Amino acid sequence: xxxxxxxxxxxxxxxxxxxxxxxxxxxxxxxxxxxxxxxxxxxxxxxxxxxxxxxxxxxxxxxxxxxxxxxxxxxxxxxxxxxxxxxxxxxxxxxxxxxxxxxxxxxxxxxxxxxx
Amino acid sequence: xxxxxxxxxxxxxxxxxxxxxxxxxxxxxxxxxxxxxxxxxxxxxxxxxxxxxxxxxxxxxxxxxxxxxxxxxxxxxxxxxxxxxxxxxxxxxxxxxxxxxxxxxxxxx
Numbered sequence: 634x635x636x637x638x639x640x641x642x643x644x645x646x647x648x649x650x651x652x653x654x655x656x657x658x659x660x661x662x663x664x665x666x667x668x669x670x671x672x673x674x675x676x677x678x679x680x681x682x683x684x685x686x687x688x689x690x691x692x693x694x695x696x697x698x699x700x701x702x703x704x705x706x707x708x709x710x711x712x713x714x715x716x717x718x719x720x721x722x723x724x725x726x727x728x729x730x731x732x733x734x735x736x737x738x739x740x741x742x743x744x745x746x747x748x749x
Numbered sequence: 750x751x752x753x754x755x756x757x758x759x760x761x762x763x764x765x766x767x768x769x770x771x772x773x774x775x776x777x778x779x780x781x782x783x784x785x786x787x788x789x790x791x792x793x794x795x796x797x798x799x800x801x802x803x804x805x806x807x808x809x810x811x812x813x814x815x816x817x818x819x820x821x822x823x824x825x826x827x828x829x830x831x832x833x834x835x836x837x838x839x840x841x842x843x844x845x846x847x848x849x850x851x852x853x854x855x856x857x858x
Contacts (some may be wrong), residue, residue: 647832676835676848683844691845718762723792737782737794
């Protein structure tokens, strides 16, 4: 199994450009989520999904869009990139977000995004 | 005050030492996770706890639900244990994790 595949690993964008970060998992996990990690801030939840067709906002959703048309894929779209979105982005999945089910979270390898 | 507090923020030790990293939280939870982030940036899930204690190799995680506290222990520490260790909690009824700030552990040979 590949686990969680996240692409690209690195990206430089100009202010105002849009792009999509891809996240795919092959473990039939219902729960998928996107986080950003900034120095001194820890991981912060952007958006999450509890299943195909269901998405919800996390802690820092502004400037980002998501959709979940299949169980496997959960892309994150930056609508109009801003320097404040310079960060490392992680996608993660789990069988369920609830206690006692599954073995925790599987993380993608991360995308380092720079907006200039 | 953050919902999840870790201590210490930074820890440097010598190879072989017994390591303890602490996590305190302020809400009722249904699960607590310990994650490891290596210098290369990848994040690995170490443990998911809802009660008691779990052990995997040299790593031991404990949780005290009444005291809202968890500890991660590393026995016979090794330089390859150098990483950032992150505690995250799933509040009761919630569908999203809340993360601590992480503990940066450095093990010197």
